[in-house]
Amino acid sequence: MSQIFKLYRLQQIDSQLDQARSRLSELVRLLENDSDLRQAQENFDRQEKVVRDLEKQLRLLEHNVEQQTSKIQECETELYSGRIKNPKRLKELEDEVKALKRHLQLLEERQLESMLTLEEETQVLHDFQHHLNSIKQNVYQRNSRYLGEKTELEKEIQRLENERALAVSSLASEFYARYLAIREAKKGIAVCRVQDRSCTACGTTLTGGLIQESRLPDRLTYCPSCGRILYGG
Ligand SMILES: [Zn+2]
Incomplete structure (x- = not known):
């Protein structure tokens, strides 16, 4: 075999190796860095936080409504107990109950709004979860194809490297x-x-x-x- 033919053969092996290595690094990049999956995961995480915050807010409002309700009950109990004879004091207590009830109404409105918002945002969270799951499934399927290709490429590179070593050993x-x-x-x-x-x-x-x-x-x-x-x- 002539030296020039051996060089030509070496060139063919090296070109195949270049191609295989470039595809291999592309596969590694694809496997490690999936932008669709990352985006879907980020959307889900952000929305999950929105929902958790709304739940906290709602629990706080529920607590405030309970407190307000028991405050009103206390005042009304006193108001209708018959113990208070002073008309001025009675009037004051009546006004206080009215004021407490007005504030309760406000709290209940907020609570209702909060519940509706939570419901909407929870629905969005479910949609994101659904999207994330379907992307994960696609990515896993695709990745298993990529992994198969990667294993084949690694074998191919090993074979080419052996062939290359042999080709180089007989070159001047x-x-x-x-x-x-x-x-x-x-x-x-x-x-x-x-x-x-x-x-x-x-x-x-x-x-x-x-x-x-x-x-x-x-x-x-x-x-x-x-x-x-x-x-x-
Ligand atoms: Zn030329």
Whole structure:
């Protein structure tokens, strides 16, 4: 096997490895960072807090209504007990009961409003919960597909790495060093085929002389335009 063919083969392996590794990191990103799920979870958490706060507010109002009601009962008990003979004091007590009742009415109105709001917001919370559950289900299904693909890719990468090590072991070290330097400088592609009298990487038309040269087994021929190693096949 010629050195130039081995370089070409190495290039094929490296290109497959590049592709597999790039897909693998994309899969890891997709698995770790799902924006739909995060958004749905955030909406649910925020709404849950709204509902908990409203529940607290309602309990406080209920407590106030109870207190107000027992205050009124106390006053009325005294008012109708017959113990108070002073008309001025009776009038005062009557006024106080009226005032307490007015305030009770206000509290009860607030309580009703609060109950209605709580009901509405709880419904919204249920909707968010439902949405979150369905997104979770989708994400888990999709993730299990991603995980399957990830396992396959990891196996594929392992296989390619073994193949690569074998390919490199039979390469002349100066060719390999050259290959690495060009690959680094030229976006991962160091070796390219000659096809239709052109460089397949940059499309430049090649002279007959260069094409002849690119078919020689153990010397490197470079594309005059992009500087990559040409493989004439
Ligand atoms: Zn080129």
